[in-house]
Amino acid sequence: MFDLKKNNTTPGTELTAGLTTFFTMAYIIVVNPLILSDAGVPFQQGFTATIIATIIGTLFMAVAANYPIAVAPAMGTNVYFAYTVIQAHSGIGYSEAFSALFITGILFFILSLTRLRSMLIRIIPENLKYAITSGIGLFIAFIGLRLSGIIKAHPSNLVGLGNLHSPSVVLALAGLAITLILITLNVPGAIFIGIVLTGIIAMFTGQLSFNKGFVSLPSLPEGLVAYNPVHAISDVIQFSLYPAIFSIILVTIFDTTGTVLGVAKQAGLMQGDKLPRARRTLVADSVGTLFGAIFGTTPTSAYIESASGVAAGGRTGLTSVFVALFFAIAAFFGPMISAISGIAAITSPALVIVGALMLSNVRHIVWDDFDEAFPAFIVILTMPLTSSIATGIAFGFISYPLMKMAKGKWKAVHPLVYIFAVLFVIQLVFFPH
Known part of the structure; x- marks a missing residue:
């Protein structure tokens, strides 16, 4: 199925590549539920939904397109969902907002089956594409600094420096320094390892405890969040959520397409300027988006962190299968991850660094x-x-x-x-x- 010999790879190499990609992007299972919780989504719901959407999207990428590209809820659209769609629209809760995401998933899936999606990519000015990604990166970094307390509200200047004597701020700065050093040394999975090491420091300083244990069976406290198209359309009309649908589709189109092409070029999968099985590749994130909305998470996208797995030798969809497998295993560590995400100082450095990586598009x-x-x-x-x-x-x-x-x-x-x-x-x- 994966043509390992044709692609000059082996199961062992694909396993190593899958593990590398997993550790590089594993921060999303901590950060994404944390952001969704700010919108009122129960952490366990967001945690399990994030993993389900990742597994479905990544497996579709593996089987349908045979590419070593992982799919997971995108940084950017999750922030937009939590801080714009929910908090800026009075009178709606996360269930109504997920109705908009459900309709978005349906429309996105239809778009991915047609040539319209590729046409939209061509007509949008290049500068605006880069600016959108960069702006989202700056926004994400700002959120990370605010959540950690490194910056705080100021009565006259709007924002100012936080209390550098605060234990949580010191922890956040230490976590940021650790992660930056790991990234500078090109350590695979630097962001995830940074979260782990910061968590260990938090344990020794009494800021983190695991009162609910480490493992448990995966669960969805709210069940299926959005699955009835008629009800979803009614919510969209009642709360005028059209701009949200339009903006999410626009951002996700640029994000996914740029990531897929970037990873494909690094892996040598391009044939000239064309990507074989491109339509199947673009459908993968739309499938993940649709199922993500059903279970309670934000739109999915191909992950640039997949490039780390490619660098480790991943060349086929078997790499993606292993990534999905590792995410499935992670689903049983909900209590541990919930405790870690509850300490903003542990997770906020990841937001700042992801924001910096996205801002690099300004060049x-x-x-x-x-x-x-x-x-x-x-x-x-x-x-x-x-x-x-x-x-x-x-x-x-x-x-x-x-x-x-x-x-x-x-x-x-x-x-x-x-x-x-x-x-x-x-x-x-x-x-x-």
Whole structure:
């Protein structure tokens, strides 16, 4: 099934690659439920749903596309879900918000079966794609610093430096330093190992205890969160969640496609500029997104951390099978992971570092042309300052065609971008976050 000989690999190599990828991205089983809990989702629900969505999406990638690429809930859309869709919409709970994610999953799956998804990727200006990822990274890093207490609210300057004598702040800074050193030394799974080592320090300093033990059977306290399309559509209409659906689809399309192509190039899977079985590859994250919404987690995406497994020799879907297996084993360690995630100082360094990695996309932005640079700049700036990914995207899509028209380059902008601009104006005026 996986053509190991054809791809010059062995089961042992694929096992090592799968283990490497797992440890590199395992932080998501701690961080994602933590972010979802801020939206009111019970930790155990988010934890188990995260693992289910990861297993389903990754196995689909393995069997249908035969690629060593793991799929899991994406950093960025989980933040958008918790801090924009839920907290910025009064009167809705996480169950109503998951209705929007369920409809998003259905639409995303349909898009992935057509050429429309690849067309959308082509028409969106490159600078805006890089700016969206970078802005999300800055927003995630800001959240990590705030949760840890390294920065805090300030009465006149909005934000300021936190109390550096606080035990939790000291722990967070120590965890950040440890993880940065591990990353600098190119240690595989540096972020996950950093969380573990910070947790050990927290235990010795009395900040962490495991009162509920270490292992238990996986459970879903809330059962299936969203599964009835009629009810989901009703929630979307009642609470005007159209902008959320649009923004999540937009962000996930860019995130997944860029990650898949990046990992495929590193693994030597590309044939010229084309990726064989590309449509099956793009369907994998949409399948994970659909099932994730049903069980209670945010949209999935291909993970750039898969590149670590490729570097370890992974070349086929068997690597992804092993990744899914390790996530299934992790499902039995819910109490331990819940205790760790309950200490923000342990997990916040991971958010800061993931944010820094995402912000690296700014190097691809064309800064020399102001009509290209400013829309990208305003996206990156407004996401953390408004605590809204959708608002940042909106400002970018409105300013880009406006500046191009002013410069007489209106023909260089695809007609759909103008349509997006009008839609975003309507969103900001009538559906503000």
